[in-house]
Amino acid sequence: xxxxxxxxxxxxxxxxxxxxxxxxxxxxxxxxxxxxxxxxxxxxxxxxxxxxxxxxxxxxxxxxxxxxxxxxxxxxxxxxxxxxxxxxxxxxxxxxxxxxxxxxxxxxxxxxxxxxxxxxxxxxxxxxxxxxxxxxxxxxxxxxxxxxxxxxxxxxxxxxxxxxxxxxxxxxxxxxxxxxxxxxxxxxxxxxxxxxxxxxxxxxxxxxxxxxxxxxxxxxxxxxxxxxxxxxxxxxxxxxxxxxxxxxxxxxxxxxxxxxxxxxxxxxxxxxxxxxxxxxxxxxxxxxxxxxxxxxxxxxxxxxxxxxxxxxxxxxxxxxxxxxxxxxxxxxxxxxxxxxxxxxxxxxxxxxxxxxxxxxxxxxxxxxxxxxxxxxxxxxxxxxxxxxxxxxxxxxxxxxxxxxxxxxxxxxxxxxxxxxxxxxxxxxxxxxxxxxxxxxxxxxxxxxxxxxxxxx
Amino acid sequence: xxxxxxxxxxxxxxxxxxxxxxxxxxxxxxxxxxxxxxxxxxxxxxxxxxxxxxxxxxxxxxxxxxxxxxxxxxxxxxxxxxxxxxxxxxxxxxxxxxxxxxxxxxxxxxxxxxxxxxxxxxxxxxxxxxxxxxxxxxxxxxxxxxxxxxxxxxxxxxxxxxxxxxxxxxxxxxxxxxxxxxxxxxxxxxxxxxxxxxxxxxxxxxxxxxxxxxxxxxxxxxxxxxxxxxxxxxxxxxxxxxxxxxxxxxxxxxxxxxxxxxxxxxxxxxxxxxxxxxxxxxxxxxxxxxxxxxxxxxxxxxxxxxxxxxxxxxxxxxxxxxxxxxxxxxxxxxxxxxxxxxxxxxxxxxxxxxxxxxxxxxxxxxxxxxxxxxxxxxxxxx
Numbered sequence: 065x066x067x068x069x070x071x072x073x074x075x076x077x078x079x080x081x082x083x084x085x086x087x088x089x090x091x092x093x094x095x096x097x098x099x100x101x102x103x104x105x106x107x108x109x110x111x112x113x114x115x116x117x118x119x120x121x122x123x124x125x126x127x128x129x130x131x132x133x134x135x136x137x138x139x140x141x142x143x144x145x146x147x148x149x150x151x152x153x154x155x156x157x158x159x160x161x162x163x164x165x166x167x168x169x170x171x172x173x174x175x176x177x178x179x180x181x182x183x184x185x186x187x188x189x190x191x192x193x194x195x196x197x198x199x200x201x202x203x204x205x206x207x208x209x210x211x212x213x214x215x216x217x218x219x220x221x222x223x224x225x226x227x228x229x230x231x232x233x234x235x236x237x238x239x240x241x242x243x244x245x246x247x248x249x250x251x252x253x254x255x256x257x258x259x260x261x262x263x264x265x266x267x268x269x270x271x272x273x274x275x276x277x278x279x280x281x282x283x284x285x286x287x288x289x290x291x292x293x294x295x296x297x298x299x300x301x302x303x304x305x306x307x308x309x310x311x312x313x314x315x316x317x318x319x320x321x322x323x324x325x326x327x328x329x330x331x332x333x334x335x336x337x338x339x340x341x342x343x344x345x346x347x348x349x350x351x352x353x354x355x356x357x358x359x360x361x362x363x364x365x366x367x368x369x370x371x372x373x374x375x376x377x378x379x380x381x382x383x384x385x386x387x388x389x390x391x392x393x394x395x396x397x398x399x400x401x402x403x404x405x406x407x408x409x410x411x412x413x414x415x416x417x418x419x420x421x422x423x424x425x426x427x428x429x430x431x432x433x434x435x436x437x438x439x440x441x442x443x444x445x446x447x448x449x450x451x452x453x454x455x456x457x458x459x460x461x462x463x464x465x466x467x468x469x470x471x472x473x474x475x476x477x478x479x480x481x482x483x484x485x486x487x488x489x490x491x492x493x494x495x496x497x498x499x500x501x502x503x504x505x506x507x508x509x510x511x512x513x514x515x516x517x518x519x520x
Numbered sequence: 521x522x523x524x525x526x527x528x529x530x531x532x533x534x535x536x537x538x539x540x541x542x543x544x545x546x547x548x549x550x551x552x553x554x555x556x557x558x559x560x561x562x563x564x565x566x567x568x569x570x571x572x573x574x575x576x577x578x579x580x581x582x583x584x585x586x587x588x589x590x591x592x593x594x595x596x597x598x599x600x601x602x603x604x605x606x607x608x609x610x611x612x613x614x615x616x617x618x619x620x621x622x623x624x625x626x627x628x629x630x631x632x633x634x635x636x637x638x639x640x641x642x643x644x645x646x647x648x649x650x651x652x653x654x655x656x657x658x659x660x661x662x663x664x665x666x667x668x669x670x671x672x673x674x675x676x677x678x679x680x681x682x683x684x685x686x687x688x689x690x691x692x693x694x695x696x697x698x699x700x701x702x703x704x705x706x707x708x709x710x711x712x713x714x715x716x717x718x719x720x721x722x723x724x725x726x727x728x729x730x731x732x733x734x735x736x737x738x739x740x741x742x743x744x745x746x747x748x749x750x751x752x753x754x755x756x757x758x759x760x761x762x763x764x765x766x767x768x769x770x771x772x773x774x775x776x777x778x779x780x781x782x783x784x785x786x787x788x789x790x791x792x793x794x795x796x797x798x799x800x801x802x803x804x805x806x807x808x809x810x811x812x813x814x815x816x817x818x819x820x821x822x823x824x825x826x827x828x829x830x831x832x833x834x835x836x837x838x839x840x841x842x843x844x845x846x847x848x849x850x851x852x853x854x855x856x857x858x859x860x861x862x863x864x865x866x867x868x869x870x871x872x873x874x875x876x877x878x879x880x881x882x883x884x885x886x887x888x889x890x891x892x893x894x895x896x897x898x899x900x901x902x
Contacts, residue, residue, distance in 0.1 A: 149803070150803040152802070152803070154787075157803075159803035159804075166807060168803075168804075333800075335798075458601055458602040458673070458677060458680075459602065459604075459672075459673045459676040459677045459680065460676045460677065460679060460680035460683075463560070464560075467560060467676075470567065470672035471672065471673065471676070476750075476827065477752075477753075477826070478752050478824070478826055480826065480827060509801075509827045509828060509829050510800075510801060510803065510806075510827075510828050511825060511826070511827075511828070514752060514824035514825060514826050515824065515825050516822060516823070516824055516825075517751065517810050517813070517814060517820055517821055517822065517823050517824070517825055518814075518821045518822045
């Protein structure tokens with residue numbers, strides 16, 4: 065049996081490890097040069113540092129995953145720097161490009177462990193140089209050992225906001241401010257559920273307490289107004305506090321993000337149906353706890369199948385590999401599979417609490433000022449999207465998201481809506497007076513990411 | 521309990537370019553028309569095609585319609601309130617060997633007979649006038665009145681104008697029941713809604729074949745899935761819409777910088793047992809098209825491809841549509857199976873069908889498109 069595993073983060077690594085343990089050496093495709101995923105990204109060798117410095121509380125987990133990856137790599141058909149840009153489920157073929165070379169990979173079963181990316185909300189001025197996502201700010205630090213600025217501001221909501229702020233402070237670039245758009249009361253209300261998360265919850269509290277103790281300005285329940293900047297970059301963030309007072313915080317860089325969204329384009333191209341998850345406020349591909357999807361022979365694990373975090377991703381990767389083996393009638397330890405199922409189910413409950421603590425601020429996105437650039441690839445402003453919902457629009461009203469895309473080109477640029485899609489949906493839904501789940505989601509179209517024509 | 525029947529003078533089945541322009545022209549003539557579309561208007565072949573507004577190279581039988589349509593293209597802003605990004609860039613058809621060059625020369629006569637402006641661009645001029653063409657190009661023929669437009673805008677804008685003129689357009693309305701008796705068509709939608717009219721216009725694209733079959737005149741129609749792709753925006757330098765003899769690649773650049781290219785076919789399930797029809801591009805076809813494109817325009821090497829797509833059109837064995845009255849059912853008129861040629865023709869199809877419906881004749885010759893060119897038995901057997 066030929067199994068393809070796409071992605072070498074926590075889910076992909078554990079999936080491959082499990083397959084190897086059962087005598088199957090999979091084709092292992094990874095877009096970056098190394099394993100570990102974005103969460104446990106390793107610096108290139110010349111910049112190597114110890115796990116404690118790089119990953120803090122997660123050091124042990126990171127080290128364990130890296131050693132699992134290192135052990136598995138040589139035993140699998142490891143293909144780094146390889147983008148899977150199209151999938152054809154009917155013939156079970158992956159189309160890949162690696163350093164300019166096209167290739168086709170046949171498989172009997174595929175486990176898609178494609179991870180997640182930051183969910184951002186454009187705010188006025190977000191296209192100034194120096195504005196980046198929280199995840200990118202963290203990767204700059206982890207991978208290259210460099211900060212996005214000397215005095216960055218971090219804005220958004222979710223566990224990553226506090227973690228990145230902490231990591232920057234420790235690395236010698238103390239944030240000028242950490243601004244959380246979620247009011248303290250919302251988080252407090254979710255506390256009972258969060259306690260289920262045990263260590264994860266405790267870590268979150270630790271970061272916040274540490275930042276306060278070290279004099280980093282913190283505010284919760286804020287509303288961003290605009291990012292000020294000049295040609296050469298960001299100069300300040302203007303924002304309003306929970307009481308409505310306006311502030312201006314000077315900074316030389318800004319990291320923003322509101323949780324994560326699955327990188328699920330490949331699942332989409334594989335024909336796996338999606339559903340709107342109201343708690344995550346994301347469209348996620350359908351799968352069961354073990355990662356089986358309605359499309360036979362195609363499995364999902366990790367954040368690409370709905371955000372669950374790294375710990376859950378490792379469990380899900382193991383479980384999906386067992387599901388592949390079960391389907392092939394390979395004997396597995398069913399008690400171990402059942403134990404994984406229990407942990408995955410418990411993890412989902414904690415996730416619900418976490419999402420409730422840090423809800424996606426849909427209103428913030430929906431109420432962007434008209435002149436805010438929304439789709440930066442195509443240079444479209446919020447007003448351009450709202451126009452497609454108006455009866456006087458020259459091509460008629462766009463009743464759903466793909467029609468608004470067709471009319472306005474929103475999400476038709478290099479990013480194909482990966483960056484702007486979430487906010488565009490909120491803006492359109494609000495303009496149409498519809499709940500966001502009623503206007504559909506941007507259809508995935510190959511390539512998953514741009515591919516060079518020279519590689520044809 | 522029976523559902524009330526919505527009545528009209530004409531029911532139009534299918535909201536692509538042909539159907540929506542028919543709704544517009546009928547409404548302008550004061551005819552009460554109801555258009556039924558299974559998805560959104562312009563969602564299939566009319567909306568996902570290449571966007572070529574091309575007359576040169578067409579089957580001669582199509583040229584009178586293409587000429588009439590081109591005249592309407594030039595007046596779109598006054599008719600539908602937008603030009604749908606129509607730009608008269610000219611269309612340059614390229615030959616890559618002597619046989620292809622002979623093909624281009626032979627077509628000059630056809631063009632002349634139909635009053636289509638067309639001129640050869642010879643072996644020297646082609647590389648002087650278009651220095652970005654690759655050495656594989658030998659010669660070309662240039663049609664200055666041709667160009668391109670945005671297929672995502674045209675049909676929705678025609679539909680909007682049709683509504684404003686009084687046509688009723690029901691989207692998300694999939695017809696599953698067909699009945700004709702006592703000079704009246706009765707159609708039933710999936711959700712039970714019923715519609716009736718003495719005249720039925722079948723502009724169902726690929727699915728027009730099933731409508732014809734429902735009235736006893738099945739035709740040998742196949743799904744056609746153009747394999748389309750687009751690059752990231754680059755410096756604007758390809759002004760004309762480009763094609764080649766044989767058609768294995770076609771490409772155009774919009775002033776915004778993106779290069780839109782097509783060639784070959786994707787895959788589809790046009791009649792799925794469950795769910796909606798789907799279509800998708802094929803990776804190997806996309807890559808093959810890109811190789812052809814780079815041979816035509818070497819500067820495209822190194823540019824990034826950002827998206828590819830397909831759609832579902834209906835293709836007839838002789839690559840020209842079915843247009844005209846039914847042979848089995850009085851009051852039924854067809855215009856479907858445009859075989860990849862419908863985008864440019866669409867605006868004129870409505871004018872022709874409105875003539876057929878209200879006057880019983882077309883001022884543009886359409887005899888070549890009669891449905892009875894396909895024997896009923898042969899189609900049924902296939």
